[in-house]
Amino acid sequence: MTASQAADYGIGRERLRSSDVAHPFQGVNVFDQGTLGLEQRCRALQTKLPRFARFSGITAALLTGVPLPPRLKLDNTVHVAVPRGNRTLVGRGIRGHTYLRTPGDSRDWRGLRLSSVERMWCELAADLALEDLVAAGDYVVHHRLPHTSIPLLERAVDGWPSRRGRRKLADALGLLDVSAESPQESRLRVILTLGGVRGLVANLPLRTSGGYSYRLDIGIPAHRVFIEYQSDEHHTGTRRGDLTRLSRIQADGWFGIEVGADDLNEPVELCDRIHRVLAARPVQ
Numbered sequence: 001m002t003a004s005q006a007a008d009y010g011i012g013r014e015r016l017r018s019s020d021v022a023h024p025f026q027g028v029n030v031f032d033q034g035t036l037g038l039e040q041r042c043r044a045l046q047t048k049l050p051r052f053a054r055f056s057g058i059t060a061a062l063l064t065g066v067p068l069p070p071r072l073k074l075d076n077t078v079h080v081a082v083p084r085g086n087r088t089l090v091g092r093g094i095r096g097h098t099y100l101r102t103p104g105d106s107r108d109w110r111g112l113r114l115s116s117v118e119r120m121w122c123e124l125a126a127d128l129a130l131e132d133l134v135a136a137g138d139y140v141v142h143h144r145l146p147h148t149s150i151p152l153l154e155r156a157v158d159g160w161p162s163r164r165g166r167r168k169l170a171d172a173l174g175l176l177d178v179s180a181e182s183p184q185e186s187r188l189r190v191i192l193t194l195g196g197v198r199g200l201v202a203n204l205p206l207r208t209s210g211g212y213s214y215r216l217d218i219g220i221p222a223h224r225v226f227i228e229y230q231s232d233e234h235h236t237g238t239r240r241g242d243l244t245r246l247s248r249i250q251a252d253g254w255f256g257i258e259v260g261a262d263d264l265n266e267p268v269e270l271c272d273r274i275h276r277v278l279a280a281r282p283v284q
Contacts, residue, residue: 038062038078042112045078045094053089054106054113056081056097057123064109064147066120066136067183072127081115081123097123100161117148118156125165125172131190133172138180150176179203184229185217187264192218192227195271197278199223208248216249223281227257227274255281 036044042055042063055063058072059079080089081097088096099105105119115123117140124136140147150173157169175193179202180186189200197220204219204226216226226249230242246256257277263270 038076039110039112041076041093042078045080046112049080049089049113050082050086051113052086053080053082054115055079056099056115057120058127060109060114060120061124061136063112063114064117064120066124066139068124068128068136069132102159118152121148121153122156122160122165122169125168130168130171130175130194131187132183133168134175134190135180135183135186137172137176138178138186139183141176141178142180143178146178150178177202181217182229184231184261184264188227188229188259189218191264191267192271192274195267195274197271197274206249206254208252210248210251212245212248214245214249220278222283223278224254224284225257225274225277225281226254227259230258230260 038059042059046055054060055078057079058068058075058077061068062073076093077095078093079095079097081099082089083101084098086098088098090096099115099119102119105116107114107116114120121133121137121140125133128136137153141150141153153176154173157166157173160166160169175190177186177189180189181203185202189202192200199220199222201219201221202217204216204221205213206216206219206226207213217229218227220226228242228246246258250256255277257274259270
């Protein structure tokens with residue numbers, strides 16, 4: 001709360017200077033209950049924001065669980081946008097933006113004012129690489145729990161008023177997949193697509209001749225090749241299960257390729273490796 005809001009509750013300025021009161025932003029006071037998370041910081045900041053201001057881009061994405069690169073998750077900057085014609089907000093821990101008002105471009109999320117899902121995704125283009133923008137887009141259009149749809153994102157991009165990021169948004173739209181199951185799988189799919197690997201199918205369903213049903217992270221059915229992303233968190237029991245699964249699928253003539261985080265850091269070499277595998281396995 002601000003000092004004037006505190007006064008309305010009979011809380012004096014001397015109390016606001018106590019050691020148990022945090023000041024995450026200039027003029028904002030929070031009765032400290034430990035380390036403040038992003039949502040708590042935004043709630044505190046909103047008490048001093050004008051009603052037309054909203055949390056945008058990176059901040060709106062982090063609040064609602066949209067996957068972003070680790071470097072952005074660790075950044076404590078809060079992104080706040082105001083309509084064009086108003087002064088951009090500045091201050092410690094705040095990055096100000098402006099936006100052109102359009103119908104439905106804001107939403108309420110647990111009492112916080114945020115950019116709409118479609119506008120938020122467009123705003124992310126200024127800060128994300130293409131593969132990360134696709135990963136964020138895959139998350140918000142995922143078929144099991146969609147926050148929006150590809151046609152609505154297309155409409156938002158068509159009406160996007162800024163040239164900044166427009167080309168990246170258009171490229172990302174063509175790469176979205178409602179079947180993608182994880183951010184790393186999305187990034188892998190983008191790397192392979194940009195590297196010229198064709199015929200990719202995300203989460204390809206497969207039933208083996210032995211009667212076992214699986215979903216392949218990325219399948220290339222024409223060559224009977226599949227690519228699996230293995231995270232660093234795989235436990236021993238999970239790994240044993242993966243080996244059995246791999247063996248059952250390969251017994252039916254499929255060729256499996258496992259990749260990890262290090263492979264995504266060398267996209268050229270990874271794509272060259274996949275191309276060599278495909279060249280050795282003519283179209284079935």
